[in-house]
Amino acid sequence: MKNLGEALERVTxxxxxxxxxxxxxxxxxxxxxxxAEGLDGAAVAALAxxxxxxxxxxxxxxxxxxxxxxxLRAERGTVLCxxxxxxxxxxAVAERDANLGLxxxxxxxxxxxxxx
Amino acid sequence: MTDPIRELTAQLASDPQSxxxxxxxEALRNRGQPAAAYKVARMGVNRYPELAASHDLLARVLADQxxxxxxxxxxxxxxxxxxxxxxxxxxxAFLAFRAGDPEGALPFLEAALGAAPDDEGLAAAVQRVRTAxxxxxxxxxxxxxxxxxxxxxxxxxxxxxxxxARGVVLLDAQGLRLAGTLEAxxxxxxxxxxxxxxxxxxREASRAARLLDLGAWEGVTAESxxxxxxxxxxTQSTVLVLxxxxxxxxxxxxxxxxxxxxxxxxxxxxxx
Numbered sequence: 461m462k463n464l465g466e467a468l469e470r471v472t473x474x475x476x477x478x479x480x481x482x483x484x485x486x487x488x489x490x491x492x493x494x495x496a497e498g499l500d501g502a503a504v505a506a507l508a509x510x511x512x513x514x515x516x517x518x519x520x521x522x523x524x525x526x527x528x529x530x531x532l533r534a535e536r537g538t539v540l541c542x543x544x545x546x547x548x549x550x551x552a553v554a555e556r557d558a559n560l561g562l563x564x565x566x567x568x569x570x571x572x573x574x575x576x
Numbered sequence: 577m578t579d580p581i582r583e584l585t586a587q588l589a590s591d592p593q594s595x596x597x598x599x600x601x602e603a604l605r606n607r608g609q610p611a612a613a614y615k616v617a618r619m620g621v622n623r624y625p626e627l628a629a630s631h632d633l634l635a636r637v638l639a640d641q642x643x644x645x646x647x648x649x650x651x652x653x654x655x656x657x658x659x660x661x662x663x664x665x666x667x668x669a670f671l672a673f674r675a676g677d678p679e680g681a682l683p684f685l686e687a688a689l690g691a692a693p694d695d696e697g698l699a700a701a702v703q704r705v706r707t708a709x710x711x712x713x714x715x716x717x718x719x720x721x722x723x724x725x726x727x728x729x730x731x732x733x734x735x736x737x738x739x740x741a742r743g744v745v746l747l748d749a750q751g752l753r754l755a756g757t758l759e760a761x762x763x764x765x766x767x768x769x770x771x772x773x774x775x776x777x778x779r780e781a782s783r784a785a786r787l788l789d790l791g792a793w794e795g796v797t798a799e800s801x802x803x804x805x806x807x808x809x810x811t812q813s814t815v816l817v818l819x820x821x822x823x824x825x826x827x828x829x830x831x832x833x834x835x836x837x838x839x840x841x842x843x844x845x846x847x848x
Contacts (some may be wrong), residue, residue, distance in 0.1 A: 535791025
């Protein structure tokens, strides 16, 4: 569990990140979370898992490999999802002006740390 | 947005003797509904057996379905009714190429060029076939050049907002293709498969963004080792899907997508 906390903290340290969480991809349930107040963890988890699953199927049907990053961009922020090993998804919610490049990098490193 | 197929169907229902079936048949072909297009084309031929355009539509539908013999027969009928018909000559040339007979295609290409001497694409195809008839690779290139492009939807010729016209597709809310083509890295056309998987993605992304208090959704990206897929909503009732090689950076893909979305909106406005 120490690794899990460290992995989430690594992501939430990036400026503009409102929260990070580990989600079970198949059922969209929260495994662990580090969220700012006001973010509904259960909703983030369910929506992120559902969208990632849909994009994975779509990418595969387009002849692509399984996506390494799925990103939902919206008017006031972004949701980033990165696979983190068996049936797990590392998810971050970012504000509009967050450093997405760094957030993506940290997410992928944290996911690798969790998957190892 | 008004659904053009629904509109054309209503027009045909209110005036079954009108020639609107020609436009409806092409619209159904372009939307990837060959069975419905065939039904409309067959009805048109039965109603207007002496009209070359009705047989031409039927031939295109049959060619789409891979029924080359029936398509050739229909195009030959077009030439009986309208000697020198460019579409029929191009269609017969295309069928000959597909059958591996570039020599057999040449007279049809030349006849088509005779009727449309200003068609630069045709002139180039004729020239290529003449100079490279015995090279297999050259034959393939000529076949591609001579392949009759599907008659576009009204205004669809303006739907070229991208650097790579084969890497984008516009879908309606039901997951049906409005314009464009997407190819997998191996060259397979995956437009309809993607459309089916992405039906409802707009609703789902919109709901997710709203529930997370992020405002309106602007796009979804999936990054794979061998390619990137981007989905975005040019309008509330359509989604645009772009597929690019993984060498195209995601940031640049975003810029291309924004440009494409603007062009798609313009195109939809012209259609409406």
